[in-house]
Amino acid sequence: MKVIELHESVTASNDREADRLRDEMKKNGTLLINLMSSPGSGKTTLLGRTIRDLGNRVKIAVLEADIDSAVDAEKIDALGARAVQVHTDGMCHMDAGMTAEGLHAMGMEGIDLAFLENVGNLICPAEFDTGAGKNVMILSVPEGDDKPLKYPLMFQKSDALVISKTDTLPWFDFDMDACVRRAKKLNPDIVIFPLSAKTGEGMENFEEWLVQERKAWTNLS
Amino acid sequence: MKVIELHESVTASNDREADRLRDEMKKNGTLLINLMSSPGSGKTTLLGRTIRDLGNRVKIAVLEADIDSAVDAEKIDALGARAVQVHTDGMCHMDAGMTAEGLHAMGMEGIDLAFLENVGNLICPAEFDTGAGKNVMILSVPEGDDKPLKYPLMFQKSDALVISKTDTLPWFDFDMDACVRRAKKLNPDIVIFPLSAKTGEGMENFEEWLVQERKAWTNLS
Numbered sequence: 001m002k003v004i005e006l007h008e009s010v011t012a013s014n015d016r017e018a019d020r021l022r023d024e025m026k027k028n029g030t031l032l033i034n035l036m037s038s039p040g041s042g043k044t045t046l047l048g049r050t051i052r053d054l055g056n057r058v059k060i061a062v063l064e065a066d067i068d069s070a071v072d073a074e075k076i077d078a079l080g081a082r083a084v085q086v087h088t089d090g091m092c093h094m095d096a097g098m099t100a101e102g103l104h105a106m107g108m109e110g111i112d113l114a115f116l117e118n119v120g121n122l123i124c125p126a127e128f129d130t131g132a133g134k135n136v137m138i139l140s141v142p143e144g145d146d147k148p149l150k151y152p153l154m155f156q157k158s159d160a161l162v163i164s165k166t167d168t169l170p171w172f173d174f175d176m177d178a179c180v181r182r183a184k185k186l187n188p189d190i191v192i193f194p195l196s197a198k199t200g201e202g203m204e205n206f207e208e209w210l211v212q213e214r215k216a217w218t219n220l221s
Numbered sequence: 222m223k224v225i226e227l228h229e230s231v232t233a234s235n236d237r238e239a240d241r242l243r244d245e246m247k248k249n250g251t252l253l254i255n256l257m258s259s260p261g262s263g264k265t266t267l268l269g270r271t272i273r274d275l276g277n278r279v280k281i282a283v284l285e286a287d288i289d290s291a292v293d294a295e296k297i298d299a300l301g302a303r304a305v306q307v308h309t310d311g312m313c314h315m316d317a318g319m320t321a322e323g324l325h326a327m328g329m330e331g332i333d334l335a336f337l338e339n340v341g342n343l344i345c346p347a348e349f350d351t352g353a354g355k356n357v358m359i360l361s362v363p364e365g366d367d368k369p370l371k372y373p374l375m376f377q378k379s380d381a382l383v384i385s386k387t388d389t390l391p392w393f394d395f396d397m398d399a400c401v402r403r404a405k406k407l408n409p410d411i412v413i414f415p416l417s418a419k420t421g422e423g424m425e426n427f428e429e430w431l432v433q434e435r436k437a438w439t440n441l442s
Contacts (some may be wrong), residue, residue, distance in 0.1 A: 038364075039372060040361075040365045040368060068370060120259070123288065124313050127311075142361065146292050149290035149292055150341065151288060152288070171389060
């Protein structure tokens with residue numbers, strides 16, 4: 001499994017590079033999903049379950065971005081999906097140039113659905129267009145229902161919000177209605193998927209959304 | 222309760238401003254603790270419990286830093302401690318100039334122990350000296366025991382590591398020994414406090430450490 005050391009892009013305009021990468025992915029028939037969240041909210045567990053459930057229907061690849069270690073890519077690799085680990089040279093987010101470099105190193109031939117598992121951070125990744133077709137964020141139940149109030153930009157920039165670890169709802173003071181209301185106030189169009197990747201509850205809604213979005217993406221190209 | 226809008230400091234040298242603030246706090250008899258963690262790891266809950274337990278022995282103030290909202294400062298305010306909310310103008314961390322501005326606006330007369338509750342972020346806050354006497358980080362059990370592998374700088378920069386939400390250990394795959402070993406490998410001197418601010422288990426060790434560190438800090442001045 002590859003580990004690639006990246007450095008901040010020298011591209012003058014990140015937005016231009018992002019548009020270029022989006023075009024390239026569209027021509028390739030690949031929907032790239034930028035998956036963002038706090039550390040430990042369950043990005044890798046969600047991806048692992050998605051690969052197990054959808055792996056026979058769509059060809060999936062995962063670009064794992066971290067400051068250090070390769071533990072996430074090793075987990076994805078063990079599931080038989082294409083995976084590459086990139087290290088961000090200490091940086092708190094991925095930009096479009098870094099994403100393109102990682103995807104090219106991994107190889108996108110035949111890939112229907114590619115995930116960028118962004119650096120665990122609820123702030124900085126929201127500020128950089130990575131070139132993804134869709135932005136998805138995760139908020140885990142243990143983090144609390146007040147997070148839309150504190151980190152509004154991430155909720156505004158995301159097409160979908162996964163509320164993860166719903167199997168732990170009995171043990172935490174998490175008001176689902178309040179959380180949904182706060183997220184929708186920031187972003188009325190956000191699609192919300194409460195789910196548990198551990199028990200599987202709610203996974204089918206998220207996975208069906210991925211399949212439909214990928215289909216719509218390819219038809220647009 | 223005050224809400225203060227801050228902007229990134231124009232100070233040429235953040236490190237120089239940090240040293241200046243440390244000197245000022247020392248002369249004031251105040252130990253400033255920079256409290257850092259991911260979003261939702263329990264910083265405010267830990268501070269709330271600490272204020273309830275220690276409030277009669279030491280005079281505590283809390284500077285709450287967030288991108289938006291004032292929910293944390295309102296919680297601290299309701300406990301009767303001095304509290305100010307600062308907004309970071311979208312920034313992902315606090316620097317020394319911002320911290321000084323916030324502390325001065327709050328007023329430090331008679332304060333023994335001041336906490337800066339930094340922006341919820343396991344990456345960027347570790348890169349900026351805030352002028353605090355001690356750096357304390359929280360890792361919550363739901364986030365997972367692999368975090369030292371992925372976010373090494375935060376563990377290297379912290380004097381103490383609080384492993385929070387230990388009441389949830391039965392419901393998560395969290396290997397305490399592995400986590401402690403990984404943290405100590407990065408920072409052999411780090412002091413580790415597993416605790417639950419909800420049940421109170423382990424709180425007395427952390428609180429006694431705070432009292433002793435404050436005493437040592439004042440004797441040094």
